[in-house]
Amino acid sequence: MGPFSEGELSKRLNELRDSQKEIQNVSAWIVHHRANSRDVIKVWYKNFKQGQKARKLTYMYLANDVVQNSRRKGPEYSKEFGSILLKVYHHLASIDLDEKSVGSYGRLLSIWNERQIFEKKLLQEVTQLWNHKTSKTKQRKSSGSVRQSSEERRKSTEVEDIDEMLESPLRKLVKPAHEETITLSPRMGSPGSGDPPEPEELITALQELENAASSDAEVREKIAKLPPEVSEVSKLENLKSSEEGLILLQQVNEASELLSNYNGRLQDELKERKKVGTMVSEFLSAQKELLAQAEERLELYHEKLEKTNNLKDELKNHIAALPDIPVLPTSSTLAPLPNPGDLFQ
Known part of the structure; x- marks a missing residue:
């Protein structure tokens, strides 16, 4: 995957698009370089704060994917990202966000609480902060002061497929019951498989x-x-x-x-x-x-x-066992159709 450097990471973050596949590729590269977790989080936070408002959610999806997929290999990213989590949500609370983005950031918190990704006390503080932000957003919406622009709606539509990744810590989306998947993967907990390396x-x-x-x-x-x-x-x-x-x-x-x-x-x-x-x-x-x-x-x-x-x-x-269907007579042998006038005499 190539050696780690802050410049290479910044390049990957700047080129990252709202795509599930791209997020997973960058996440795999970051997890591979977990020995440099402190430098990774430093570069990530710098790009996150300086990035455009529409890209911040993509960076958060990337962080979520990294933290959840690196848990079984080591606690480095959970520890480092947890150290800046409160600052991240303070920053998010200080900017004007549309309702869908507010809901997505809250959904991340719900998943982290449910799966105990970070310390309970930390998540309680962040959740309390974000609930305050959510209540303020709802009040502004009810008063009609917040209107979602066409650009925001377009961005919200583009990241709908990325939202689904939040439910899976192993980068596997839930398939509909009628859809058959042919993905092969070692079953977790199988004898001797451990955590198979890439x-x-x-x-x-x-x-x-x-x-x-x-x-x-x-x-x-x-x-x-x-x-x-x-x-x-x-x-x-x-x-x-x-x-x-x-x-x-x-x-x-x-x-x-x-x-x-x-x-x-x-x-x-x-x-x-x-x-x-x-x-x-x-x-x-x-x-x-x-x-x-x-x-x-x-x-x-x-x-x-x-x-x-x-x-x-x-x-x-x-x-082959069906009886032969008799050939219908040709139109020349049929009796002529009655005159329309004769029908009403």
């Missing part, structure tokens, strides 16, 4: 291992060229003067530092390899789950195809 995450982790300590030929060559005097106690007997002893002591210190650093890198590599091994295991488990779902679906469609073919054959046989 393919991009796994590829990045494997590529980073290529530059691990065990692959550092230069350091290994330095260690191999260390003189035997720094590791063999018996060589101390060959020392003839204190000057030689000081030189050897310096060599031993340098070798010790080199080996200590290299051992530390190897330990870090071992931890990273265990982590990547777990990621591979979870990824393979998830793929097996997907394969099982695909095989079940394939079997289901084979059964449907067989039923369809059987119905088709039965229909052909039924049509």
